[in-house]
Structure formats: C-alpha cells, structure tokens
Amino acid sequence: MKILVCIKQVPDPDSRFRPNAGGVWFDEADIAWRMNEYDEYAVEQALRLKEQLEGVPEVIALSVGPERVLDAVRKAMAMGCDAGVHIHDTEASTKEPRQIAGFIAACAKREEYDLIFTGVQSQDRGSAQTGVLVAELLGFPCVTAILDFAYDSGTITVRRELEGGLRGVVRLRSPALFTCQTGLNIPRYPTLPNILKANKKEIKTIPVSDLPTVEPLTISTGFYPPAGEGSAIVLEGELSSLADRVVEILLAKR
C-alpha cells in the first residue's frame, strides 16, 4: 500500500506581513516558516494507518515550492514518513491551487497511490481547493474536513465536519483522498531516532519544468492590508482595571 501526504510550508501566522516588491503577495524577509498545521494532521493520520497495518504501507511526503520547503518535508519524515518528494518550484507562491494540484496529480499518476491525505486548507491562502482538485484530476473519491478516520480491510469510514456542529459519516473504499481538519488527531512529537533517520531517507527532487504546464485561471493583482474601517482598541493591563474600562467604553457607546 502506498500513501501520499501533501504538505505545504506556510509562514508562521504571527509574522509581520508586508507586500512584496511586486505588490501581489507577501515579502519573505523576516518570515518564520512552518508546516501547515492541517497538514500535520494529515501526516499523523497516515502514520497511524501505517502503524495499524504493522508498518507495511509506504508513506511519502510531498511538497511543492522553493528550496526552503525541504524543511517541512524533513519534518514529515522526522515524524515517520518513509520518503519525500520535492516538486521544486521557486514560483509556487504565485500559483493558484489548480496549478499546484496539477503538478501533484502529474507526479501521483506515476505512482499508484492507494490513499492520499492533505490538510483541509493552507494557513496562508486558505483556498481549501488543492486536495479536492488533486482527487478530481486522479479520478479519486474525496472526503473533505475529516475529523475521524477508520480503516478496516480496505473499507474506510470517516466522519466529516458539517455546519452547526453536525458530522457526516461517509463510507468508501480506496483509492481515495481525504482532507484533514483540526480535531482529527494530535500530531506526534518527532523522536530523536526518527529525526536522525530522516536525514538519511531519500527525497526525490522533481523540477517543475519537468511537469506539464498548467495555465492559471486567476492571477493575483494586489496584496495590501485592509483599510481601517472602525478602530480596534487593544486593552492591556490587570484584570480588575480591564473590566472597569470595558464597562466605561460600553456605557460611553450607549
């Protein structure tokens, strides 16, 4: 069994975001990078399935982007993925999900994956499309925002997040793709032996120019902070005085 996990390296949300020189995305200076939080759940779920099946499945971590995304791939491998794939694309941040999904699907087609896990969305663009588009391109059934995953001899039962706190139950067979939502699991902390093993595992690099081009249907024309509409006041201080100030403000607005 072969399992693919698609991961994205995203900027840490607490970084200061400034428009880049072109004014169409954020400047990468002073940005701290991390694996997309939802993709951590995807990695964890793939590894749990591998453990359930006594280590037999091969779990591959794949990421699209410049050189720096290798840190995210190594993190996935330090958690326990068997190997990595790096689709090397220095312009990945300018591309839309349709293009990224196109690259991933082109690679995945060659490998015959049984299951694919991705995060429900990325913490920077937040499109929530890439996983679904990959499934579509591969002809896989796809279930999004899963909160629970169970595998039993080829039959998979998942619970997915719906509005209003409801859960939908879906039962299907592989091959299939799942996008993972917060609450699915708590990702494991990499152990030292796995961190060291990860440095020896193989990461295959595929230049994006080796893959079929995908034309964008949308392009980014601007990136700027929203104009201040109202004003936000951040109150700081001791709890007792904070409460008084909130009361003052509310009374003043009456």
Add this chain to the structure above:
Amino acid sequence: RLAEAIGTDALWACTTCRGCQEVCPASVEHVGKIIEMRRNLVLMEGTLPGNGVRSAFAHLEVNANPFGLAYAERGAWAKGVDVGLMAGGSGADILYFAGCYASFDRRSRQVARSFVEICNAAGVTVGILGKGEQCCGEPVRGLGNEYLYQMLANRNIENIRASGAKRIVTTCPHCFNILGRDYRELGLDIPVEHHTTFIHDLLRNGRLSLEPASFACTYHDSCHLGRYMDIYDAPRSILGAAGGRLDEMAYSGRSSFCCGAGGGRILVDEAPGSRISEKRVRMARDTGAPLLVSNCPFCLTMFEDAIKSEGLEGELAVKDLAEIVAERITIKKSEETTGS
C-alpha cells in the same frame, strides 16, 4: 520501566531547584538523573508533559521563543532605548543577552529597560542581538529535549561569535547558567555575568552611585543564582546601598524555597496539588515587608501571579533588583571615560 516505577508525574513535577542535593548527606545527584529520564521520555518516546510544552516546543522550533511571537520582533522592546544592534564587532562594552521574557513579556521588559538605564548611567554601552537572539534553551534542556536545546544553543553561539561580543551580561539566572556553563561544552568561551554581580561591581568601582531611599523588603534567592551559582551576598549588598531594610524569609540563602518555575516548568500546564509559588509568597507576606525583591524573570512572573491568586495585592508587591536600582540612580559623570 524506571520512569513508570518512579511515576511520570513525579518526574515532570521536579523544578530542578537542587534543594534535594543541597541537603543530601550522601551527595546523590537527583537532578541529573531526573533530567536523564526526561530525556528518554522526550527524545526516545516523544512523550511530553502536556499541551503547554507541546506548543512551546513547536513555537521554539519556528520562532525561537516559547510564546510563538514573531522572531523578527525580538529586539522590538529596545525601540527608543539606548542599545545598539551588535553586528560584526560593533564594539559595545557588553552584549546584553535579554532572554525570552525580557524580550517579549510586558512585565519583564520593564526589567530590561531598567537594566539598560543602569548601564547608561554608568557609561556602559550596551549591544543586543535582536532577532539574532534565540531562546537560551535552558528550560528546554531541563525538560529533556536535548536535541532542541542544542539546535538553539548552536545558533546562539554562532550569532554571539558573529557579533564580536567580548562580555555578556544577562538579567536571567537561567540564561546566566546555560550560557556561562553549558554553552562551554559547545564552544562558547566568552565571560557571562548576571546583572546582580555586574551592578554590584559598578557600585564598588564607583561607576554607579545611588541615592538611597529607605524601604522595607524581603529578598528571594532564586535557585539558579543561589544554589547553582553561589550568589547570595552581592544582591543583598546592592539592596543595602539602595536603602533597603531586609527582613529575611523562612528558607532563604542556601535553603531558599523555589518559586516553582524551574526545570522548564514555566512552560508546563499546572501540576496537581497546591502551588509552590503561593507557598513562597505567603512566606514573603509573613515577613511583614511590603516588597519582595527577585532577580529572575521566572520568579517575577510566578510571584506576580501568586500575589494576585493569594489576594495579596496592595499588601505585597514584587520587583526585580534592577528596577529598585534604576529608581535610585544619581547620574554619575566620571572625569576620564574609560572602556570597561
């Protein structure tokens, strides 16, 4: 298994205060063994004591501080303060290794600013690493995450070397211990001082003078300055010079009672049982002194919280020694300007 026989609750509860080793007649080294067992849990099993530590480790990996605040903002506390960014041997007298709390925590930033005020008054030029500074790694090492500790330490050593610093001063006993002792194993050989002995020297050498304003206080010997580094007299001498009338708490000096935050526990979710910090502030309250003086940002944080949770606001306040000194500086103009 050893960890299970001892109980992981007990293993994680330790604050590495070294109170045990201080009294042990057989010189058993409890703390080292506890940390070794923690290392096994963290590094070999990936077991962590709760979600607080899980997020702190994740934040430290991404932003080099346990709060998850942007690493690029680490030097922001120094805006408008007379410190320079040390890059490539800029020649400041000292490198002030501020640490995570002084850099990011609102209360502890006041200590950083007080310390710089003191240096300015004494004619000591101060440089910082700014966003080049990472967590010193002491709480991380204390929790058994040797791998993350070494990652942070090696990056710090690289940046410290690149800064050309010849002398490091810190306002945190944890940074003080780890930079001054543990970093030596990793190749750092620059002298490291804590701000208490540094200020004491400034007073002794006449580079700093204080206008004493009389006040009643009690003084908390932090574990990492006291038992770990034998620094008890210099801080008390400073308090005297500042006009302090000191009433010692029960368990002071070598037998000082921990604030509860050591051994990485400042990052850990609450332990079962009563709060160590509350026990300690009750001891402070029992001296009758209205002011508790500390020398460590962890102690400061724990005591600020415990004073509130014990309902002692208005009765007892806590301040760092640097704040007390800064309040009493008389500007010293020396005839000759000498480098330090």
